[in-house]
Amino acid sequence: MTGRRRRTARFHELPRVWLRHQAQNALAALGRLLRTPLPTFMTVAVLGVALALPGGLYVITANVEALALGWERNAALSVFMTPEAGEADARLLAQRLRRRAEVAAVHIITPQEALAEFRAYSGFDDVLAGLPENPLPFVLSIAPSPVAEDAAALERFSAELEALPQTDLVRHDAHWVRRFEAIVHLVQRLAVVLAAVLALALLLIVGNTIRLEIENRREEIRIMELVGATHAFIRRPFLYAGFWYGLLGGVLACILVIAGLLLLQAPVSRIAALYQTRFPLIGLSLPVLVAMLSGGALLGYLGSWLAVTRHLRAIRPI
Numbered sequence: 001m002t003g004r005r006r007r008t009a010r011f012h013e014l015p016r017v018w019l020r021h022q023a024q025n026a027l028a029a030l031g032r033l034l035r036t037p038l039p040t041f042m043t044v045a046v047l048g049v050a051l052a053l054p055g056g057l058y059v060i061t062a063n064v065e066a067l068a069l070g071w072e073r074n075a076a077l078s079v080f081m082t083p084e085a086g087e088a089d090a091r092l093l094a095q096r097l098r099r100r101a102e103v104a105a106v107h108i109i110t111p112q113e114a115l116a117e118f119r120a121y122s123g124f125d126d127v128l129a130g131l132p133e134n135p136l137p138f139v140l141s142i143a144p145s146p147v148a149e150d151a152a153a154l155e156r157f158s159a160e161l162e163a164l165p166q167t168d169l170v171r172h173d174a175h176w177v178r179r180f181e182a183i184v185h186l187v188q189r190l191a192v193v194l195a196a197v198l199a200l201a202l203l204l205i206v207g208n209t210i211r212l213e214i215e216n217r218r219e220e221i222r223i224m225e226l227v228g229a230t231h232a233f234i235r236r237p238f239l240y241a242g243f244w245y246g247l248l249g250g251v252l253a254c255i256l257v258i259a260g261l262l263l264l265q266a267p268v269s270r271i272a273a274l275y276q277t278r279f280p281l282i283g284l285s286l287p288v289l290v291a292m293l294s295g296g297a298l299l300g301y302l303g304s305w306l307a308v309t310r311h312l313r314a315i316r317p318i
Helices: 002-034 037-073 087-098 111-122 125-129 151-162 175-216 218-226 231-274 286-312
Strands: 077-081 103-109 139-144 167-172
Touching: 002 037, 002 231, 037 175, 037 231, 037 286, 077 087, 077 151, 087 103, 087 139, 151 167, 175 218, 175 231, 175 286, 218 231, 231 286
Parallel strands: none
Antiparallel strands: 077 139, 077 167, 103 139
């Protein structure tokens, strides 16, 4: 009975012993890397730059996408009325449109106001002064309501406005935003492709680094095999070395991306101030931060596992 209790107690202690053994191996692998700081830093620096490229591109596209979304929300519909339409027609149409659920506000721009604005920004005062009459029509600037923020609903509303007899042209300010968003989506797809290519490069870099360590410890590995060490026991320190390479590379990549955002914030704020607005840059969110760190650690571990599995087969006891 006492022997059975002892065996049960030992069985319950196995997970604790296993975790302690793993922690010892992980700390030993980290200590081995820290004893060679320059080679370790060079490898980590290469991994960090490789991880920072897709991470930084993702953050840039996220900021550009947020900027485009803000432009789209502030976009307006401009309804250019026919030259024959007068002020009474413009006010009547504006009154009708204000009752629509798709419309938040309607502002009438008179031909005189449009001409004054064009004269202020174009610099063609002499040419405009020689015109016999004002050629500009009445314009209704329509701010869409949240009901019409959907692209399909906004397109339907624009088509209805174009069908009105008083309407000559309808221009939607968000058309170019749509094209801009398409470019942003293309850049996001390129970021995914770049991340895949750099992930392969990371596997090769870590694999080559671990291969060199295996070659340097070839005699030690042969002696360990002679005394009965299993491949899992021999493989474990190298796997943790790859893990630490990848994790430290992820930490450096996060630092590089955050430093880049801090350097860009001041110029972006100055540009935004010229347009009487503010645009704080979107930084690394917690999911992205975790993805960069865990992705780097996982790639380092996989690269090490591939290298160790391959090269241990070539090493046989003396």
